[in-house]
Amino acid sequence: MPYVQKIIDDLKKFNPAQVEFHQAATEVLVSLRPLLEKNPVYQKNKILERLTEPERQILFRVSWQDDAGDVQVTQGCRIQFNSAIGPYKGGLRLHPSVTTGIIKFLGFEQIFKNSLTGLAIGGAKGGARFDPKGKSDGEIMRFCQAFMTELFRHVGPTIDVPAGDIGVGGREIGYLYGQYKRLSASHDGVLTGKGLNYGGSLARTEATGYGSVYFAEEMMKERGESLEGKSCTVSGAGNVAIYTVEKLLQIGAKPITVSDSKGMIHHAKGIDLAALQQVKEVERASLSRYKELCPDAVYVPLSEYPKDGNAVWRVPCQAAFPSATQNELNAADAEALLKNGCTCVCEGANMPSTLEAVDLFLKAKIAFGPAKAANAGGVSTSQLEMSQNASMQQWTFEEVDAKLRGIMQGIFKNASETAREFGAPGNLVMGANIAGFRKVADTMLALGVY
Ligand code: NDP
Ligand code: 2IT
Numbered sequence: 001m002p003y004v005q006k007i008i009d010d011l012k013k014f015n016p017a018q019v020e021f022h023q024a025a026t027e028v029l030v031s032l033r034p035l036l037e038k039n040p041v042y043q044k045n046k047i048l049e050r051l052t053e054p055e056r057q058i059l060f061r062v063s064w065q066d067d068a069g070d071v072q073v074t075q076g077c078r079i080q081f082n083s084a085i086g087p088y089k090g091g092l093r094l095h096p097s098v099t100t101g102i103i104k105f106l107g108f109e110q111i112f113k114n115s116l117t118g119l120a121i122g123g124a125k126g127g128a129r130f131d132p133k134g135k136s137d138g139e140i141m142r143f144c145q146a147f148m149t150e151l152f153r154h155v156g157p158t159i160d161v162p163a164g165d166i167g168v169g170g171r172e173i174g175y176l177y178g179q180y181k182r183l184s185a186s187h188d189g190v191l192t193g194k195g196l197n198y199g200g201s202l203a204r205t206e207a208t209g210y211g212s213v214y215f216a217e218e219m220m221k222e223r224g225e226s227l228e229g230k231s232c233t234v235s236g237a238g239n240v241a242i243y244t245v246e247k248l249l250q251i252g253a254k255p256i257t258v259s260d261s262k263g264m265i266h267h268a269k270g271i272d273l274a275a276l277q278q279v280k281e282v283e284r285a286s287l288s289r290y291k292e293l294c295p296d297a298v299y300v301p302l303s304e305y306p307k308d309g310n311a312v313w314r315v316p317c318q319a320a321f322p323s324a325t326q327n328e329l330n331a332a333d334a335e336a337l338l339k340n341g342c343t344c345v346c347e348g349a350n351m352p353s354t355l356e357a358v359d360l361f362l363k364a365k366i367a368f369g370p371a372k373a374a375n376a377g378g379v380s381t382s383q384l385e386m387s388q389n390a391s392m393q394q395w396t397f398e399e400v401d402a403k404l405r406g407i408m409q410g411i412f413k414n415a416s417e418t419a420r421e422f423g424a425p426g427n428l429v430m431g432a433n434i435a436g437f438r439k440v441a442d443t444m445l446a447l448g449v450y
Helices: 002-014 019-031 033-038 047-051 100-116 137-154 170-184 204-222 239-250 273-282 288-293 331-339 355-364 377-391 397-421 428-447
Strands: 056-065 071-082 088-095 122-129 160-163 231-234 257-259 263-266 298-301 319-321 344-346 367-369
Touching: 002 019, 002 033, 002 047, 019 100, 019 355, 019 428, 033 428, 047 428, 056 100, 056 137, 071 088, 071 100, 071 137, 071 160, 088 100, 088 170, 088 377, 100 122, 100 377, 100 397, 100 428, 122 160, 137 170, 160 377, 204 239, 204 319, 204 344, 204 367, 204 377, 204 397, 231 239, 239 257, 239 273, 239 319, 263 288, 273 288, 288 298, 331 355, 355 367, 367 428, 377 397, 397 428
Parallel strands: 088 122, 088 160, 231 257, 231 319, 319 344, 344 367
Antiparallel strands: 056 071, 071 122, 257 263, 263 298
């Protein structure tokens, strides 16, 4: 479709170097073709041109003092991408690799993900190039305070509600919230992922990982299969990976790997959840420490990874849960997974598979759960936290978990039925993109030109 190609070409030309944004936009726009052909109203009203341009991009200086008293400076960013269906919602990422292009791809994905949840939340993302590793608690606190000192004037419980992402967990949300509260002099549900004593929701910590497994279960169920007894590879060793491992263990599947930025663990008898939590949540150490706690596990350092990809995906498995970061699973990895008999790939991370890898999974017709559907449990439970804050209630773990499961089932059904409607049964990439897009686009039409 020349119209779609022209938008992609322009997007590349006018947003140079934002390669991750180009990748995310290409995947979405290409898969919308059947809808655009069927319904010319979107093209006529320039919905794609509007959707690919953020409503607002806020860039600001973050200056803070490290423990040695030296001044550190970086750029903070919040991209408020689309608020058609609700207040901006999406995480904050703190990582040395952060660029505007990365935040932009994440914000773009968040529009469709949030729409798919069926809840009233718009799409946004933010963050900064900052490495939390090796920083003291005091340094993390001063950084978060400096970040919120600028951000606070742009957020609010019905305006924009940030949350965690890579490098931002409960500790950082606490410092951010504390600074927001001091500056605004009010207790607002302005962040999600808060501590349980000050407005957090039970099950938010677990939600993304649990939701990803619930989504995989739905995909397997439709194929008359289950995850029980299946060997599962998981990448990452952070929030999403840990609670993916926990849920897999609870349902009788066997998670056998985890990874971090320095290497991976292959534990053939199954990941030891207590050891993993001790290493990552208590000690904040590298996975080489897991090997000390569980000597029968194999530790593969990054230096021994295959030249053409990621060692995690070379471990034979029946289901794979990429849950670390973008583009961590390439075409060679996808080929290895398929060759080894993997029949389910469920994306816990955002855009972990390259476009080529996704194509291979779709061609092989395995169960493939794209990120914006499969990892939507985190943001959904964030919205449940917003609901609890607004009504000044706190629901039980069981209540939140049951709602989360229902939401993941709803997302699967919506993506799956939409794929069938457009003649591509089983293609959840197309189904999720079209279903997520349609709600936002129709709302933009209803709201008038903006
Ligand atoms: P965490 O910071 O808790 O964990 C990230 C994990 O991935 C760590 O093990 C980290 O290793 C590893 N990692 C990060 N960057 C790289 C890299 N460039 N190369 C190799 N390993 C890397 O983040 P989350 O678990 O929250 O996020 C993981 C993914 O899930 C991200 O894509 C995020 O966007 C997505 N996501 C998160 C949600 C949430 O609710 N938290 C919701 C939906 C999606 P190390 O510790 O060594 O840095
Ligand atoms: O990518 C994501 O969906 C998140 N990091 C969670 C966002 C949120 O607002 O909970």
